[in-house]
Amino acid sequence: MTGAHVGTLVLGGLAAIESTPVAQTLASQPLVTATILGALWGDWSTALAVGVVLQILAASTLPIGARTPEDYSVGGVVGAGVALSIAAGAPFEHVRQAASLTGVLAGMVAATLGVPLLRWQRQWNEGLARWCENALRAGRERALAESQGAAVALAFAIGLAATAMWMALAHGGAALVERESLRLAGAWHLLQPLWLGFGFAQLLHAFVQRRLERAGVFAAALVGAWLVIVAGAP
Amino acid sequence: MSDRVLGRGTLLAMGLRANLLQAAWNFERQQGLGWAYALEPALRRLYPAREQRLERLAEHTAYFNTQPTLASIALGAAARVEEERALGTGDAASMARLKAALGSTLAALGDRLFWFSLRPFAAAVGVLVAMTQPRHGWGAIALWLVYALPHLTMRFGGVAWGYAAGPAVLSGAFRDRLEAAVRWLGLLGCAVLGVALAWALAPAGEPRPIAVQCALAVGLGVGLLTAQRARPSPTRWALAFGILGLILAWRFHN
Numbered sequence: 001m002t003g004a005h006v007g008t009l010v011l012g013g014l015a016a017i018e019s020t021p022v023a024q025t026l027a028s029q030p031l032v033t034a035t036i037l038g039a040l041w042g043d044w045s046t047a048l049a050v051g052v053v054l055q056i057l058a059a060s061t062l063p064i065g066a067r068t069p070e071d072y073s074v075g076g077v078v079g080a081g082v083a084l085s086i087a088a089g090a091p092f093e094h095v096r097q098a099a100s101l102t103g104v105l106a107g108m109v110a111a112t113l114g115v116p117l118l119r120w121q122r123q124w125n126e127g128l129a130r131w132c133e134n135a136l137r138a139g140r141e142r143a144l145a146e147s148q149g150a151a152v153a154l155a156f157a158i159g160l161a162a163t164a165m166w167m168a169l170a171h172g173g174a175a176l177v178e179r180e181s182l183r184l185a186g187a188w189h190l191l192q193p194l195w196l197g198f199g200f201a202q203l204l205h206a207f208v209q210r211r212l213e214r215a216g217v218f219a220a221a222l223v224g225a226w227l228v229i230v231a232g233a234p
Numbered sequence: 235m236s237d238r239v240l241g242r243g244t245l246l247a248m249g250l251r252a253n254l255l256q257a258a259w260n261f262e263r264q265q266g267l268g269w270a271y272a273l274e275p276a277l278r279r280l281y282p283a284r285e286q287r288l289e290r291l292a293e294h295t296a297y298f299n300t301q302p303t304l305a306s307i308a309l310g311a312a313a314r315v316e317e318e319r320a321l322g323t324g325d326a327a328s329m330a331r332l333k334a335a336l337g338s339t340l341a342a343l344g345d346r347l348f349w350f351s352l353r354p355f356a357a358a359v360g361v362l363v364a365m366t367q368p369r370h371g372w373g374a375i376a377l378w379l380v381y382a383l384p385h386l387t388m389r390f391g392g393v394a395w396g397y398a399a400g401p402a403v404l405s406g407a408f409r410d411r412l413e414a415a416v417r418w419l420g421l422l423g424c425a426v427l428g429v430a431l432a433w434a435l436a437p438a439g440e441p442r443p444i445a446v447q448c449a450l451a452v453g454l455g456v457g458l459l460t461a462q463r464a465r466p467s468p469t470r471w472a473l474a475f476g477i478l479g480l481i482l483a484w485r486f487h488n
Contacts, residue, residue, distance in 0.1 A: 021257040024302055025382040026353065031360050035374035044369050052364050052373075059357030060461075060468045062349045070469045105476050108469055125260035129267045129295060132258075136292040141284070144271045144291065151258035151267075187483035193434070193442075193449040194475055200431055201457020202468050206354050207423035214424045221428025229432055230439050 004088075007040045008081040009163050012074055016159020019073030020063070021152050030054035030076025030107065037077070041084040046096050050083045050103040051076065053192060056199030057108065060206065068122070071114025072107075074159050079107020081163060082170040086177050095177075098184035101191065102170075102177050110166055117158055125151055240276055240313055245397055247275035248313065249390035252306050264299035269309070276313040280320040290316070293326070300337040301344025306389050308336040310396020311403050332401050339404055343412050348385070351419035356381035358423055362430040365437070 015028035026032065034051025038044040058072035083103025087096040128147050135143035177184060208214045255268035270291050277294075281287035300308060315332050318324035356377050364373025396403050431454075435447055453475075460471050 020259060021254065023253045024256070025378065025385055026356060027378055027382070029357070029360075029377060031357070031364060031377050032374040035364075035371040039371065044371075048364055048368055048373070052361055055357055055364075055377075056361055057469055057472050059354050059361075062353070070467065101476075105473070108473050108476065112469055112473070122260045125258045125267075126262045128258055129260055129263050132267055133292050133295045136288050136295065139284075139288060141288060141291075144267070144274060144295075147267055148254050148257045148271050152254070155257075183483045184480075187479045189446070190449050190482070191476060191479040193446045194453040194479070195472055196434055197450040197453025197455075198457040198460075198468070198472060198475065199453075200427055200434075201454045202461050203354050203358055203423070204427050204454075205458060205461035206350060207420050207427065209420065211420075214420055217421055218424040218428045221425040222432050223428075225429040225432035226436065229436055230441070232439060 004041045005085070005167060008037060008077065008085075008167060009160050011036060011040075012077040012081070012163025013156040013160035015073040015077050016071075016162075017152055017155045019071070021155045028073035028076070030058050030072055030079065033073075033076045034080035037080045037084055041088060043084055043087060043096075046083050046087045046100055046103075047080050049097075049100045049192070050080045050107065053104050053195045053199070054079050054107045054111075056196060056203070058111075060199065060202035061111075068115050068118050070108075070111040071118055072111045074114050074162050075107045075111025077159075077163055078110040078166040079103045081167055082106040085167060085170050086174045090178070092181070094185035095181045097188045098177050098181035101184050101188040102173075104191075104195070106166055106170065110162065114162065117162065121154060121158060124154065240279055240317065240397065242394075244275045244279050245310065245313075245393045246390070248272050248309055249306060249393045251275065252302075252309060252389055252393065255302050255305055263295065263297045265302070265305065266295045266298050269298045269305070270294035272305075272309050273312060273316070276316060280316055298333055298337060300341040301348060303348050303385050303388050304340040304344035304392065306392030307396040307403055308333070308340055310393040311336060311399070311401050312396075313393070314397050314400040336401070336404070343404075343409070346416050347412055347419075351416050351423070352381055352384060355419045355423045355426070358426045358430060362426055362433065365430065365433050 011033055015033050018024065018028035031051045031054075034047045034054070038047025038051075041047065054072060054076050058070075058076065061069045061072055063069050080103060083099045086102060087099035090096055090099065128151060132143045132147040204218060208218065251272040251274070255265050255272055257271075258267040259265060260267075273294055274291060277287050277290050281290060312329065312332060315324050315329050319326075319329065359380050360373045360377025362373075363376040367373065395408070399408075431450075434450060435442060441447070456471070457468075460468070
């Protein structure tokens with residue numbers, strides 16, 4: 001296991017605590033964690049290819065009220081981590097593209113499977129809260145800080161363990177991805193723009209909210225930017 | 235009685251602890267434990283008698299939930315009411331009313347401002363910058379700064395604003411400013427998405443192959459249709475596309 005592997009696992013734990021238990025500054029979003037992993041593994045392009053797609057999907061996944069959303073904090077680390085570990089040292093571009101596709105799919109599956117894990121964690125926290133209230137009434141003033149610490153430690157451990165499991169799977173499946181890399185790279189050429197367009201639409205729907213003037217701003221920006229980009233090209 | 239007025243140090247400690255508001259989030263009490271933990275510095279100052287302080291702390295571990303960033307405002311207002319309570323002019327009922335009223339109002343405002351507007355806006359800016367600078371980390375920095383600066387300002391400043399204004403914190407100009415921010419973020423978000431889509435179609439002025447442009451258009455169209463319904467979630471749709479893409483790749487790739 002290399003330093004990059006260890007860094008990925010630790011980042012999985014840190015992302016899990018930043019997403020809900022601590023701070024919530026969006027430092028655990030897939031684009032941010034993919035960028036950190038890109039620097040760690042020395043491969044920006046694979047990391048950002050995965051990070052951009054997962055980020056655009058994560059942006060339309062919101063933690064409203066008591067809803068347990070897909071866990072894109074750990075999913076983002078898993079996606080970029082899996083892609084980077086498969087692409088590490090790959091001599092051909094199509095292998096890196098196959099790794100990107102595998103990473104995005106792994107990230108989405110990890111985010112979806114993270115929902116029951118988050119629910120279990122939140123149920124465990126219920127017991128912690130009841131214990132804390134009883135301990136406070138019994139005169140144990142440090143119970144609050146102990147409960148908070150235990151909840152954060154549990155979130156970190158779950159994030160780290162989930163990332164470790166996915167990285168182990170990626171290690172086992174790397175040979176298969178390399179063998180089928182041409183097919184997977186072909187699918188990536190089709191799926192990457194499809195996912196981007198799908199994610200843009202979700203965000204557009206959130207912004208426009210059936211208001212005509214906002215749809216007009218979008219259309220004007222699209223046409224104006226297209227003209228500037230194409231006319232300004234060398 | 236002047237020693238019972240909360241100082242800057244106490245409010246700062248509350249702002250710092252508000253970062254752990256959701257540490258032990260659970261379905262039963264939701265943010266209750268984090269709320270009590272964040273309010274503890276104020277209670278420590280207001281109730282020097284240990285028994286009374288522990289009683290108040292236990293009381294505050296009960297159910298509470300709101301949008302986590304704007305929760306700081308409620309924390310500040312609650313500290314103000316708790317101060318009046320310690321001075322003998324408030325009661326438990328006024329605290330319960332404050333938590334219920336501010337919790338729901340701040341949730342409605344905060345969900346629209348932070349979850350439905352600022353978070354997607356930060357993501358759109360981050361993705362646009364990452365697409366235009368694919369070999370640098372500027373996209374991640376842009377995303378983080380666009381969200382974290384207002385978030386942290388509100389988290390730390392909100393405690394002081396809530397404490398200064400008390401239960402009336404959400405009346406008048408403050409609420410109007412938040413509503414205006416929601417409107418502007420919606421408009422700016424549309425503009426950023428327009429530019430991002432133009433760049434995705436022709437990065438650096440070079441139009442991408444027609445198959446890629448078609449895939450982008452199909453994704454956009456299907457996305458707009460599926461966004462009309464909450465279920466299945468966008469992630470499930472995206473996974474379905476992934477499986478379909480893999481099947482097509484295996485079926486047609488020689």
